[in-house]
Amino acid sequence: MSRYRIADDVAWVSHEALDAHELPSAYVTRLPHGPPTTLEGPACVVWLALAEGGSSDEIAAAAALMWGIEPDEIRGDVLALVEELVALGLATTG
Amino acid sequence: MTPMTQQASAATGQMPIGARVHLAHAVVQKLADDRGIDLLHLKGPAVLPGLRAGGRQSSDVDVLVRPSHLHLLVTALESVGFEQRTDFATGSVFAHAANWWHDSWGWVDVHVSWPGVTIDAERAFEVLSRDSVQHPIAHRACPVPGRTAQRLVLVLHAARSGGGTADIEGSWTVADPEERAEVRGLTAELGAEVALAAGIGELELHRGAPTYALWHQFVHGGSRLDEWRARLTAATGARAKAELLTSALRVNRDHLRMELGHPPTRQEVRARQLRRLRRAVDELSRRVGRR
Numbered sequence: 027m028s029r030y031r032i033a034d035d036v037a038w039v040s041h042e043a044l045d046a047h048e049l050p051s052a053y054v055t056r057l058p059h060g061p062p063t064t065l066e067g068p069a070c071v072v073w074l075a076l077a078e079g080g081s082s083d084e085i086a087a088a089a090a091l092m093w094g095i096e097p098d099e100i101r102g103d104v105l106a107l108v109e110e111l112v113a114l115g116l117a118t119t120g
Numbered sequence: 121m122t123p124m125t126q127q128a129s130a131a132t133g134q135m136p137i138g139a140r141v142h143l144a145h146a147v148v149q150k151l152a153d154d155r156g157i158d159l160l161h162l163k164g165p166a167v168l169p170g171l172r173a174g175g176r177q178s179s180d181v182d183v184l185v186r187p188s189h190l191h192l193l194v195t196a197l198e199s200v201g202f203e204q205r206t207d208f209a210t211g212s213v214f215a216h217a218a219n220w221w222h223d224s225w226g227w228v229d230v231h232v233s234w235p236g237v238t239i240d241a242e243r244a245f246e247v248l249s250r251d252s253v254q255h256p257i258a259h260r261a262c263p264v265p266g267r268t269a270q271r272l273v274l275v276l277h278a279a280r281s282g283g284g285t286a287d288i289e290g291s292w293t294v295a296d297p298e299e300r301a302e303v304r305g306l307t308a309e310l311g312a313e314v315a316l317a318a319g320i321g322e323l324e325l326h327r328g329a330p331t332y333a334l335w336h337q338f339v340h341g342g343s344r345l346d347e348w349r350a351r352l353t354a355a356t357g358a359r360a361k362a363e364l365l366t367s368a369l370r371v372n373r374d375h376l377r378m379e380l381g382h383p384p385t386r387q388e389v390r391a392r393q394l395r396r397l398r399r400a401v402d403e404l405s406r407r408v409g410r411r
Contacts, residue, residue, distance in 0.1 A: 032259075036259075037142075037143050037146030037147070037150075037258035037259060038143075038259055039139050039143065039258045053135050053139035053142075053143060055147070057150035057260070059200055060224050061224055062135055064135060
C-alpha cells in the first residue's frame with residue numbers, strides 16, 4: 027500500500043488550534059512558484075494527518091480521530107483528496 | 121469532486137494576511153537556498169519566541185540580505201513575479217530598503233542595512249549573521265539573527281518607528297542585566313549606540329552626536345522641517361548634504377505611485393510638489409508665528 031507525505035518543496039501554515047467553533051484552515055504552497063492553496067475544514071484535518079505521513083488508511087484513521095468519527099465514513103474521501111494533493115504536487119508517495 | 125475535495129481551493133484572496141506572510145518568507149528562503157544567497161529573516165514570524173508580545177502580526181516580509189548578494193536576490197525575486205515598487209533611494213530615510221510586490225505573496229522589504237547601524241553594511245551583515253539560528257517559518261528552516269541580535273534589531277526598529285513600546289518591552293525591558301550587556305556589546309560593534317539609546321530612553325546621553333537630532337525626531341516626532349534639519353545634520357560631508365537637499369526637492373514617485381494606485385502623471389507630480397511647498401510654507405509661518 028502506498029505511503030503518503032507532504033512533498034519536499036512545500037511550505038504550509040495552519041491555525042494551531044482545531045477549535046470546534048472555528049473552521050480549521052491550512053494554507054499550502056509549492057516553492058517558489060505557488061500558487062497558494064487553502065484547505066478548509068475536513069480538508070485541513072486530512073492535511074494535518076498527512077503531515078504525520080502514512081498509508082491512506084493510516085491518514086484516514088488519524089483524520090477520523092481528530093474529527094471524532096469512524097474511519098470507514100471518510101476513507102474514500104480521504105483517499106480522493108490525498109490523490110488530488112499528489113496530482114497538485116503538494117503531497118508525494120514513498 | 122467529493123464534498124471534501126471541494127474544500128481544497130486555490131484561494132489567494134481568502135488567505136489571511138498572517139498566513140500569506142508566513143508563506144512569503146518561505147518563498148524568499150527557497151529562492152535564497154537555490155541560489156546560495158545569504159540573508160536573514162527579520163521581524164514578524166522571524167522573531168524568536170519570548171522576544172515579542174503576542175498578538176502582533178506583520179503585513180509584509182522583511183529580510184536583510186548580504187549587500188554583495190543583493191543583485192542575486194533581485195534577479196531571483198523577479199524570476200517568480202515580484203515587481204519592484206520602491207528603490208533604495210526613495211524607500212526610506214536611510215536608503216537602506218526597497219520594496220517588491222507579488223500578487224500572491226504581497227510585500228517583501230529587502231534591506232541591505234538596518235537603521236541605526238553605522239558600520240559598513242557588508243561587515244554589519246557578518247556581525248548580525250554570526251550567531252544566526254535556523255527558525256521554522258511555514259515549516260521551512262529560515263535563518264534568523266540570534267537572540268541578542270534580534271533584541272537589538274527590534275529596539276532599533278522601534279526607535280525608528282517612533283518608540284513602539286511592545287517591541288521595547290519584549291526585547292529590552294524584560295532582558296536581564298547580562299542580556300542587556302550582550303546587546304550593548306553588539307551595539308558598540310555595529311556603531312549603533314545613538315539608535316539604541318533612542319530606543320531605550322537614553323538619547324540625551326548622546327546630545328553631541330551628529331545623529332542625535334535625527335533620532336530625537338524619530339522618537340519624539342516633529343514637523344517635516346525638523347526631520348530635514350535632523351537629516352541634514354546627520355549627513356556627513358558636503359556631498360552627502362548636497363544629495364540630501366536634492367532629494368528633498370524631488371517628489372517620491374514610488375510612494376506617490378503607491379498612494380495613487382497608478383504611475384503618477386507629470387501634472388500629479390507637479391501638484392504634489394506644490395503641496396509640499398505649501399506645507400513647508402505653513403510650517404515656516406507657524407515657526408515665525410511662535411517667535
